[in-house]
Amino acid sequence: MKQFIARRIGYSLLSLLLLSLTIFLFIRLTGDPASLLAEPGASAADIAAIQKKFGLDQPVWYQYIYFMGNLLRGDLGESFYYQTPVLELYLSRLPNSLLLASVAMSFSLLLGIPTGILAAVRVGRFWDTVGKFFALLGLSLPSFLVGLLLILFFSVYLEWLPSSGSGGFLNLLMPAFALGWYFAAAHMRLTRSSMLEVMGSEYIKLARLKGLPEFKVIAKHAFKNALIPVMTLAGINLINMINVAVVVETVFAWPGIGRLLYEGISFRDFPIVQGVVIIGGSMIVAVNLLVDIVYAFVDPRIRLEA
Amino acid sequence: MRASRGSGYVDRALRTRWAGAIVLAAAMAFGGMNTAAAQTKPEGEMRFAMYVTLAPAWFDPGESAVGVLTPFWVMYAMHDALVKPMPGQRSAPSLAESWTVSKDQRVYEFTLRSGLKFHNGDPFTADDVLFSFKRSKAALLHEKVKEVVAVDPIHVRFVMHEPWPDFMTFYGTLVSGAGWIVPKKYMEQVGPEGFKRHPVGLGPYKFVSNTPGVELVLEAFEGHWHKVPTVKRLVFKSIPEATTRLAMLMRDEVDVAYLLDASLAETVKRTPKLKLAFSGGIGTTYIDFLDMWDPKSPWADQRVRQAASLAIDRKAISEAETLGASPPNGNVVPPGFEFALKIPADPYDPARAKQLLAEAGYPNGFDAGDLYPWPPYFSTGEAVTGYLGAIGIKSRVRTMERAAFYAALATKKLKGLCVCVNAVYGNASSRLSETVPSDGVFAYGGFPDVDEMFRAQTVETDVGKRENLLHKLQQTLHDRFRFAPIYDYVWASGIGPRVEEPALMLIAPYPWAAPLEEVRLKRP
Numbered sequence A: 001m002k003q004f005i006a007r008r009i010g011y012s013l014l015s016l017l018l019l020s021l022t023i024f025l026f027i028r029l030t031g032d033p034a035s036l037l038a039e040p041g042a043s044a045a046d047i048a049a050i051q052k053k054f055g056l057d058q059p060v061w062y063q064y065i066y067f068m069g070n071l072l073r074g075d076l077g078e079s080f081y082y083q084t085p086v087l088e089l090y091l092s093r094l095p096n097s098l099l100l101a102s103v104a105m106s107f108s109l110l111l112g113i114p115t116g117i118l119a120a121v122r123v124g125r126f127w128d129t130v131g132k133f134f135a136l137l138g139l140s141l142p143s144f145l146v147g148l149l150l151i152l153f154f155s156v157y158l159e160w161l162p163s164s165g166s167g168g169f170l171n172l173l174m175p176a177f178a179l180g181w182y183f184a185a186a187h188m189r190l191t192r193s194s195m196l197e198v199m200g201s202e203y204i205k206l207a208r209l210k211g212l213p214e215f216k217v218i219a220k221h222a223f224k225n226a227l228i229p230v231m232t233l234a235g236i237n238l239i240n241m242i243n244v245a246v247v248v249e250t251v252f253a254w255p256g257i258g259r260l261l262y263e264g265i266s267f268r269d270f271p272i273v274q275g276v277v278i279i280g281g282s283m284i285v286a287v288n289l290l291v292d293i294v295y296a297f298v299d300p301r302i303r304l305e306a
Numbered sequence B: 001m002r003a004s005r006g007s008g009y010v011d012r013a014l015r016t017r018w019a020g021a022i023v024l025a026a027a028m029a030f031g032g033m034n035t036a037a038a039q040t041k042p043e044g045e046m047r048f049a050m051y052v053t054l055a056p057a058w059f060d061p062g063e064s065a066v067g068v069l070t071p072f073w074v075m076y077a078m079h080d081a082l083v084k085p086m087p088g089q090r091s092a093p094s095l096a097e098s099w100t101v102s103k104d105q106r107v108y109e110f111t112l113r114s115g116l117k118f119h120n121g122d123p124f125t126a127d128d129v130l131f132s133f134k135r136s137k138a139a140l141l142h143e144k145v146k147e148v149v150a151v152d153p154i155h156v157r158f159v160m161h162e163p164w165p166d167f168m169t170f171y172g173t174l175v176s177g178a179g180w181i182v183p184k185k186y187m188e189q190v191g192p193e194g195f196k197r198h199p200v201g202l203g204p205y206k207f208v209s210n211t212p213g214v215e216l217v218l219e220a221f222e223g224h225w226h227k228v229p230t231v232k233r234l235v236f237k238s239i240p241e242a243t244t245r246l247a248m249l250m251r252d253e254v255d256v257a258y259l260l261d262a263s264l265a266e267t268v269k270r271t272p273k274l275k276l277a278f279s280g281g282i283g284t285t286y287i288d289f290l291d292m293w294d295p296k297s298p299w300a301d302q303r304v305r306q307a308a309s310l311a312i313d314r315k316a317i318s319e320a321e322t323l324g325a326s327p328p329n330g331n332v333v334p335p336g337f338e339f340a341l342k343i344p345a346d347p348y349d350p351a352r353a354k355q356l357l358a359e360a361g362y363p364n365g366f367d368a369g370d371l372y373p374w375p376p377y378f379s380t381g382e383a384v385t386g387y388l389g390a391i392g393i394k395s396r397v398r399t400m401e402r403a404a405f406y407a408a409l410a411t412k413k414l415k416g417l418c419v420c421v422n423a424v425y426g427n428a429s430s431r432l433s434e435t436v437p438s439d440g441v442f443a444y445g446g447f448p449d450v451d452e453m454f455r456a457q458t459v460e461t462d463v464g465k466r467e468n469l470l471h472k473l474q475q476t477l478h479d480r481f482r483f484a485p486i487y488d489y490v491w492a493s494g495i496g497p498r499v500e501e502p503a504l505m506l507i508a509p510y511p512w513a514a515p516l517e518e519v520r521l522k523r524p
Helices: A002-029 A044-053 A060-072 A086-121 A126-140 A143-157 A169-199 A202-209 A214-243 A246-251 A257-266 A270-298 A300-305 B007-031 B072-078 B126-135 B139-144 B167-172 B184-197 B242-250 B262-270 B302-310 B314-322 B350-359 B378-390 B402-410 B428-432 B448-459 B463-479
Strands: B043-050 B083-086 B089-093 B096-101 B107-112 B145-152 B155-160 B205-211 B215-220 B231-238 B256-260 B275-289 B366-373 B393-397 B417-422 B483-495 B499-501
Touching: A002 A060, A002 A270, A086 A126, A086 A169, A086 A214, A086 A246, A086 A257, A086 A270, A126 A169, A143 A169, A143 A246, A143 B242, A169 A214, A169 A246, A202 A214, A214 A257, A214 A270, A246 A257, A257 A270, B043 B242, B072 B205, B072 B215, B072 B231, B083 B167, B089 B096, B089 B167, B107 B126, B107 B167, B126 B145, B126 B155, B126 B184, B139 B145, B139 B167, B155 B167, B167 B428, B242 B256, B242 B262, B242 B483, B256 B262, B262 B275, B262 B314, B262 B483, B275 B302, B302 B350, B302 B483, B314 B378, B314 B483, B366 B378, B378 B393, B378 B417, B428 B448, B428 B463, B448 B463
Parallel strands: B043 B231, B043 B256, B366 B393, B366 B417
Antiparallel strands: B083 B089, B096 B107, B107 B155, B145 B155, B205 B215, B215 B231, B256 B483, B275 B417, B275 B483
């Protein structure tokens, strides 16, 4: 078991190293941020001064080593645009993103799981079609469109909800719905397929043969087992909601991490983009590691196979 | 010669002050009124939805780059300058109550207002002026100015190496932030980083808080020398999505929603409680024929360039893009600029354009290659492509990301056409400096005689002669169809029902609310 955990930790660290290298190189492919920071018409000397100020005049390998050295000390660097430490910016936005992601996730689970169960137990019938339609809309409608439609309807016409920003519970409803719908659809689809798989298994047949009521078969025997992959996906999705709700946070002017990432990309603010991606990536790697370890504890075959 | 450009203002100010004193004395005698009661206390909060994200660098005038207007958005609120554009005045005395110019035009001496204090209580002195100037990024000013001397606490002298007629354009307008003052003592205490976290200035509003990327909150500074603001708090919110800005305005969550495109502006027009306001005029949209310097290119022929200009329906583009608010211009210099030559825009005459093309040897038109629109005005580029296509000049719109475009344009890597924007502040000379002389940062070529005219006017100290030179230069550019100017870009903003005065276009051309002490909310 110890060997299994050590190996998993090794893989995780390797993943993070590759992630840091990838984002570091890819963001630099977008071009030189000095030309954006200097504005049009800036002289070559102005641009060179900006490059020097932010260490962009150094060779890329040197910049990477410097970046990794700082990263190991917990320093994500300073934003070019805001001239503020990235970690400070990230932490200032984190509570907003956590709040939005929690509500959006609750919404997506409350809507996605029951709809998925209903679609699975009524497969091929009316409620299954309704569920599929719901999933189709959720996955295919772009969130900026959903966001703008919500603003138009609930804020401008009905005047029930504030159009944007943070501050109160009412501010949270529309962005949480816009963000959660996509994930609700994804959770619904996974719940449905997982339930269908479980419902066809031998132990469910046995439960039915024993004469258990259908509700009990579904709720006690099928649902619990079908839920495992859904909850695993939900964990990863929660991290995505926290870190990459770029469009929803921009449309609703929600001051979260997604909007910070948008700003970082817009201004070619390398430290912001690197910082957000690495923190988000670390969260996903950590969750996966945890899940792997828990699985290995629960099911010995996993660690033996590994 | 002591030709004080500010003396008229001072005389008027003195007369006004005397008249005010008499009225006040009478009021006190008859009604027991006192000065505190006469001054309206700042009240209420005015919220602006901005389309940009405020950079802390804009809080420090020392970080302001030459030719970049955006920092003045907040500098007009938190800071003040010796001399700056104000309503009806290109260079109005502000922290300097007057200035003189020596006979040989090498020495400028400013008399500062005495008794002024920064937001933190530090006194404003000549040392602050020297300190701020030294920190400025205006390289040309540093090159031209030999020395700056604090004669005494309220007198500052600038000495040039040689006469430089554009000194006040660079120091006293929005070409640079060199004349905008920061407190020396405070800046030395907290350093530039600390200053950006809590800026202190002499402007009508003082800093309260900044949440990076979210909002900036300011509060009225009741010790402002010019005018105590009537609005207590200003909040600048960064809302990148235009539809969201409009929704916020409709919900009264903000009072001013900047930059709405034509379709959103129509919505404002249809909403009875809202008002539509137009501002801008600083950026001129024009076609630059990048290939015209290549003798093999069809654009080398002046008739072809004229044909392109005649093919454009400027009014229709203005209508589609800005509800007709952007006035067509025949010059890349806005008509209100010093030394500007007013040239009417070319008419829309596709028949004549086709005839000119035929005369030039292109009766069936030609393939002009790529057309690069200035980001983010891609729809204007598409409209121009359509009009050129209608007379047989085929072009393909190539959109580029902002930074990539600037870099490619400045390194002369683009080929074909550019639907460019010139938004350089100042006068006709500064306006043309980047695109007209052969060595201009965005110039892909130049005419030797125009280069010589341009050089001559930069050292001409006689205002009349300089104006003649610059007028001749602008006329020459027009006659040779060096550019095909389209219009001076003016855009729509939505104004909410609580606003009495949004202070838009009080300073023209300047796109945002200024001076901010003039913004007013309706009072019950």
